[in-house]
Amino acid sequence: AMRYEPLTGYTIDTTFVIKNKAVSFEAPPAYQKSFTFWTDRLRGEVRREVYRYLIVTQEADKDGSVPFRKLLTRFMVDLTRQGQMLEPYGTLQDDMTSLAWEGRFDPHGVVTDFEKTRGKENPSMAELGLSQVDRVFPVVSTPRQLAIGEGFSDVQSVPLPSRLDVDGFESVRMMMTRDYVLRELRGRQALFDLKTSYAADPAAGPTTKRSTLRLSGGGEGEAVMDLDQGAFVSVRQPSTLTIDIEAPLRPLPDNPSTADPGTARTHLELDLNLSATQKIQRMFNQGSSP
Numbered sequence: 001a002m003r004y005e006p007l008t009g010y011t012i013d014t015t016f017v018i019k020n021k022a023v024s025f026e027a028p029p030a031y032q033k034s035f036t037f038w039t040d041r042l043r044g045e046v047r048r049e050v051y052r053y054l055i056v057t058q059e060a061d062k063d064g065s066v067p068f069r070k071l072l073t074r075f076m077v078d079l080t081r082q083g084q085m086l087e088p089y090g091t092l093q094d095d096m097t098s099l100a101w102e103g104r105f106d107p108h109g110v111v112t113d114f115e116k117t118r119g120k121e122n123p124s125m126a127e128l129g130l131s132q133v134d135r136v137f138p139v140v141s142t143p144r145q146l147a148i149g150e151g152f153s154d155v156q157s158v159p160l161p162s163r164l165d166v167d168g169f170e171s172v173r174m175m176m177t178r179d180y181v182l183r184e185l186r187g188r189q190a191l192f193d194l195k196t197s198y199a200a201d202p203a204a205g206p207t208t209k210r211s212t213l214r215l216s217g218g219g220e221g222e223a224v225m226d227l228d229q230g231a232f233v234s235v236r237q238p239s240t241l242t243i244d245i246e247a248p249l250r251p252l253p254d255n256p257s258t259a260d261p262g263t264a265r266t267h268l269e270l271d272l273n274l275s276a277t278q279k280i281q282r283m284f285n286q287g288s289s290p
Helices: 029-042 092-096 123-127 130-134
Strands: 008-026 046-057 066-081 084-086 100-105 111-118 151-159 173-186 189-200 212-226 231-248 263-282
Touching (some): 008 130, 029 263, 066 092, 092 123, 130 151, 173 212, 189 231, 212 263
Antiparallel strands (some): 008 046, 008 263, 066 084, 066 100, 100 111, 173 189, 212 231
């Protein structure tokens, strides 16, 4: 399990790149023009998010738990659409780096208390891949002894990396399963093969009638754990997420509001490249303290 040592600083640099690899649709003839405009706008769009988090721990309590403070000291986001780089996020960069949290780790590195203590809210934060970035390294609730070829799984429910602008799909979520298998020991590092897979979260599906959401895909990467530090120090998680949705169409302005235009289908493929490194620095040599 991850060990968060007292009086230690953890710097986590994370990059998350989301690329719309493919977009297609099936819709009645009267809707072809609007769907073509929408899919052409999405096709090839790339969003790149860069984060630097700093976690600073305090002295451990008697029960072994470790209080900590978390800061977002660096954040950048850029969006490339149809070959043009855009900056549509206003004050988002400043609002993000104003954020701070306080919490507590149990002896196995699992967060038991967590609250935001500083920072502004910005609606654009909901458009970011914060949930995946925040848990870029796996959470293991109990210590494990692994032999070569053995491993563990980390399963979490997260929002989609790009929000679907479809009625009833505002709060849909996906299950992200990451399987870590110990490949080899190299000095004091443990190298893991990482397999990622995606599925729809049945507890957070579409809320409108005649709507369906199917998610699939995944990828293969790797993660490295420093055995002396008791912590993962790098992860590389490339994957492809496939999204298939079916949803009711809105009546066209020149049709009676009572008319039922039926449904349309949309197929999206997103390339997701999530990577991170972690540097650990003790505040002082604890072994020399009296």
